[in-house]
Amino acid sequence: MTHEFDGKKYEQASAHQKEWGTRIILELDPRGTERILDLGCGDGTLTSRLADLVPNGDVTGIDASQGMIDAARPKERSHLRFILMDIDRIDFDERFDIVFSNATLHWVKDHRRLLKNVRRALRPGGRLRFNFAAEENCANFFKVIREAMSKEPFPGYFKDFEWPWYMPAIEEYSTLMKGSGLDDVKVWGENADRFFPDAEAMIRWIDQPSIVPFLIRIDERHKKAFRDFVVARMIEETRQGDGRCFETFRRVNVFARK
DSSP states (O other): OOOOOOHHHHHHHOHHHHHHHHHHHHHHOOOSOOEEEEESOTTSHHHHHHHHHOTTSEEEEEESOHHHHHHHGGGOBTTEEEEEOOGGGOOOSSOEEEEEEESOGGGOSOHHHHHHHHHHHEEEEEEEEEEEEOTTTTHHHHHHHHHHHTSTTSGGGGTTOOOOOOOOOHHHHHHHHHTSSOEEEEEEEEEOOEEESSHHHHHHHIIIIITHHHHTTSOHHHHHHHHHHHHHHHHHHHBOTTSOEEEOOEEEEEEEEO
């Protein structure tokens, strides 16, 4: 299932995602002529930075959310474009030198299909570089959201609810990559735990994107109560003595070549 996000609000609430992505982009060290695919481009900020590095290349950003694409499109240039597309439906043949993804692929459930499609999209010698959420990510938010889901009147809204994320252990993903048909595979974990500067910064992150898959299940008359409960409990669980709010962020990093 794809989810719809507010790209402009995400742009203001995604400082840590952009921090991680900027560091990965600096590792890529392109020659300047590469064709790059950004899976889950969001508001397009990082995709635009990729385009800066390949002035004689070509960059394509895809995202399944129209709100994200709407926020990204003003950043388009002659060699940078954004396409509304579900990652599960990518269908490119040996088109890209680099497939990049930052803070997105935990929203994709079937990574065997993902890796098959990415391998096909890469040119011979091309490389992939991913960073996404791992096991033990967002421990406080997950505790609170499960508490909210079980609190009346909300349980009825979550019958047959499918958890929206895939956040694997590092060993699990290493095993998956061994069967991908890709070469020079490297998989490693990262502790990226973060202090939000204040409760308002954390609340912006809750609203976009974290709580979105849950609010869409709830009737309008109960949405605010659910959201307000989650926000209040998250402040209780995470606020430190200096006013900052703490959350666990654990990452899977992946590199491979075709």
